[in-house]
């Protein structure tokens with residue numbers, strides 16, 4: 286019998302071992318029930334930002350809940366769209382955090398009533414306790430009379446992915462290498478550890494036999510992706526075709542000039558939106574001593590939505606005008622309302638010249654970036 290604990294936290298190391306013990310290959314765990322729940326994990330992630338409730342869904346056996354996790358990762362790997370992977374990892378981490386909170390509130394109730402048989406989570410009822418969570422991620426946490434402290438290195442490693450001010454070390458009390466935190470802070474940092482673990486290694490290599498077995502779920506997920514217009518349409522970097530504003534900002538970076546925050550956001554979000562990887566952006570900025578690698582990596586990951594639920598789009602032309610970032614306009618600028626629309630038109634023209642064809646496609650909607 287699969288433990289409820291492992292079913293609810295399938296990314297825990299013992300859960301991975303359980304799956305490995307029960308099946309030689311991924312295809313061995315795929316049946317209709319497992320595939321249905323795997324598909325639900327991914328589609329819920331895309332539509333609702335979670336992968337399930339705090340308990341195992343009604344009527345779903347624990348082994349189905351457990352196996353659906355590696356199968357969902359296989360589905361996400363085959364779909365192989367960065368926004369889908371990002372949203373999926375984020376949703377698994379949010380669900381995990383809600384489950385941690387729920388379990389720990391039960392732990393607290395048990396502690397108060399000193400009863401070992403308090404309300405359970407269904408199945409064998411095994412719930413996580415605080416030490417399960419910190420031990421799983423190797424976090425050094427110590428309890429103190431009036432709260433909790435976390436070793437500064439552990440705190441920094443996980444908090445670097447968080448954007449709110451409260452996660453900056455300068456806003457924390459630090460004593461002899463220990464940072465004051467609350468129990469809920471530990472759970473939020475553990476959520477980040479879950480997100481990193483779920484995303485780690487994606488996209489996976491999925492053997493042919495397993496691809497065939499999960500094909501119906503992949504097809505359904507692709508339909509959801511298409512309906513929700515989740516993916517960015519551009520995934521190509523042709524610097525000669527950049528809009529004049531972005532060429533200007535890029536030239537200024539290469540000349541070592543200081544860029545205001547709004548200008549930096551505009552060029553970084555543009556490069557991210559057209560599919561440039563974080564390391565490539567860092568390499569592009571390296572010539573400018575004002576662009577530290579750490580800050581650039583953080584900003585880029587944040588814009589890409591790797592550190593939160595929102596993926597930012599570069600500002601529209603009207604916003605660029607407001608901030609003085611619309612510069613060196615040309616004729617094509619008169620026909621578009623967004624730098625990405627400009628770039629798309631230039632790529633289409635390039636394809637036409639090269640004989641690849643391509644439909645004319647005006648940039649639709651207002652894609653104002655918001656921070």
Ligand code: SF4
Nearest residue numbers: 528530602605611618
């Ligand atoms: S009109 Fe738009 S695309 Fe053209 S330079 Fe200005 S901001 Fe850039």
